[in-house]
Amino acid sequence: METATINAIHTYDVAAIRKDFPILNREVKGHPLVYFDNAATSQKPQSVIDALVHYYSFNNANVHRGIHSLAEEATADFEATRDAVKDFINAASREEIIYTRGTTEGINLVAYTWARQNLKQGDEVIISGMEHHSNIVPWQIICEQNNAKLKVIPVNDKGELLMDEYSALLNDRTKLVAVNHVSNAMGTVNPVKEIIQLAHDKGAVVLIDGAQSAMHLDIDVQDLDCDFFAFSSHKLLGPTGMGILYGKKDLLNAMPVFAGGGEMIKEVTFEKTTYNELPYKFEAGTPNIADAIALKPAIDYINKVGKDNIRKHEDLLLNHATERLRAIDGLQIIGNNDHKVSVLSFVISGVHPQDVGILLDNKGIAVRTGHHCAEPLMNRFCVPGTIRASFALYNTIEEVDKLAEGLIKAVKILR
Numbered sequence: 001m002e003t004a005t006i007n008a009i010h011t012y013d014v015a016a017i018r019k020d021f022p023i024l025n026r027e028v029k030g031h032p033l034v035y036f037d038n039a040a041t042s043q044k045p046q047s048v049i050d051a052l053v054h055y056y057s058f059n060n061a062n063v064h065r066g067i068h069s070l071a072e073e074a075t076a077d078f079e080a081t082r083d084a085v086k087d088f089i090n091a092a093s094r095e096e097i098i099y100t101r102g103t104t105e106g107i108n109l110v111a112y113t114w115a116r117q118n119l120k121q122g123d124e125v126i127i128s129g130m131e132h133h134s135n136i137v138p139w140q141i142i143c144e145q146n147n148a149k150l151k152v153i154p155v156n157d158k159g160e161l162l163m164d165e166y167s168a169l170l171n172d173r174t175k176l177v178a179v180n181h182v183s184n185a186m187g188t189v190n191p192v193k194e195i196i197q198l199a200h201d202k203g204a205v206v207l208i209d210g211a212q213s214a215m216h217l218d219i220d221v222q223d224l225d226c227d228f229f230a231f232s233s234h235k236l237l238g239p240t241g242m243g244i245l246y247g248k249k250d251l252l253n254a255m256p257v258f259a260g261g262g263e264m265i266k267e268v269t270f271e272k273t274t275y276n277e278l279p280y281k282f283e284a285g286t287p288n289i290a291d292a293i294a295l296k297p298a299i300d301y302i303n304k305v306g307k308d309n310i311r312k313h314e315d316l317l318l319n320h321a322t323e324r325l326r327a328i329d330g331l332q333i334i335g336n337n338d339h340k341v342s343v344l345s346f347v348i349s350g351v352h353p354q355d356v357g358i359l360l361d362n363k364g365i366a367v368r369t370g371h372h373c374a375e376p377l378m379n380r381f382c383v384p385g386t387i388r389a390s391f392a393l394y395n396t397i398e399e400v401d402k403l404a405e406g407l408i409k410a411v412k413i414l415r
C-alpha cells in the first residue's frame with residue numbers, strides 16, 4: 001500500500017513511525033513481517049537501540065560510586081530515566097521509582113518484603129481470575145508461608161471482573177489486593193480506581209500490575225491512589241531486563257529490604273548493617289545500567305507520539321480487527337466487552353490455536369498462541385488456549401486485513 005493511502009486511513013503518520021523501527025523492514029518466510037505479538041514484547045525504535053550502543057561504545061562505567069568522567073556520565077543518564085519514569089506515571093517523587101528486572105520482579109519484591117512482614121495467619125489477599133501467573137504465584141507462595149488465604153474475584157462471560165463479588169470478598173481481614181490494570185489475555189481494562197478505593201475503605205494495600213497498561217493508557221499513580229504499580233520496560237518500546245516498581249514512599253520506607261549486597265547499604269560491619277535511602281535500598285548490586293538508560297528514549301518516543309494518539313490508533317486497529325474477525329465462521333472472541341485495549345484473543349471451532357499460529361507464521365504474521373501465562377482464565381473459558389493478536393502504534397489496517405485473510409485461508413486448510 002502507498003504511504004499516502006496508509007496515512008489517509010490512520011489517525012497519524014504511521015508510515016513515518018514505522019521508519020523508526022528497523023525490525024519492521026525485515027521479511028519472515030518471504031513475506032513482510034506483520035508483528036502482532038506486542039503484548040508479549042514490543043519492538044524497539046532506533047533511538048532505544050542507539051542508546052544501548054552509545055552507552056557501551058562511549059560511556060560504559062559502573063554507576064554511583066565512581067568519580068571519573070565515564071562513571072559520572074553513566075550515572076547521570078541512568079538517573080535521568082528515573083525522572084522520566086516519575087513524570088510518565090506522575091509519581092510524587094523520584095524516590096518512589098525502584099528499578100527492577102520487570103513486572104515479575106516488582107511483584108515478587110512486594111510479596112517478599114511488604115507481604116512477608118505484614119500478612120498474619122488468617123489474613124486475606126485478593127487477586128482476580130484474569131491474572132498473569134506473575135500476579136498469582138508470588139501470592140500463593142507468600143500466603144502458604146504466612147498461613148494467609150488467597151481469594152479470587154470471578155470473571156463474567158464477557159471477560160469483566162464481577163465487582164459485586166469483589167465487594168463481597170472484601171472484609172477486615174483483607175490486607176492486600178493485587179490485580180492487573182489490563183488483562184494480557186483479553187485486553188480488558190479493569191476499573192482499578194474503584195477497586196483501589198474499595199480496598200482502601202477496608203484498610204487494604206493495593207498493587208496494580210501495569211504490565212499491559214503502561215504502553216496504552218495514561219498512568220497517574222497519584223490519581224489512582226494505588227500503593228504499588230509494577231511494569232516492564234520491554235512492553236513499552238524499551239529494552240528487556242528492566243522494569244519499574246512504583247511504591248508510596250511511606251510504605252517503601254517501612255518495608256524490610258529485598259536483596260542484600262552493594263549499593264543498598266549505608267554502613268556495613270559484621271555486627272550490623274544499616275540500609276541506604278530510597279530508592280537504592282531496593283537496588284542491590286550493579287544494576288542493569290544500559291537497559292535503564294535506554295528506557296528513557298522509549299518513554300520520550302511514547303511522549304512524542306502521545307498516549308492519546310496511540311490509544312486512538314490502537315482502537316482503530318482493534319475495532320477493525322474485531323469486525324473482520326467476527327465475520328469468520330466459528331470464530332469466538334474471548335473477552336467481548338467495551339473496555340478493551342489493543343488485544344484480540346480468540347478461538348476457532350475445529351482448529352487448534354497452535355496450528356493456526358504456524359500457518360500465519362508461514363505468511364510472516366506473528367501472533368501468540370497458548371495460555372498466555374493465564375491458565376486459570378483459560379480454564380474459566382474452558383479453552384486450552386487462544387490465538388492472540390495484539391496491536392501497537394506502528395501496526396496498520398493493511399496488516400489487520402492480512403491477518404483476517406491469513407485466518408480465512410488457515411481455517412480452510414485446517415478444517
Ligand code: PMP
Nearest residue numbers: 102103104132134180184211232
Ligand atoms: N503481568 C502481565 C499482565 C503481563 O502481561 C506480563 C507479561 N506477559 C507480566 C505480568 C510479566 O511481565 P514480565 O515477564 O515482563 O516480568
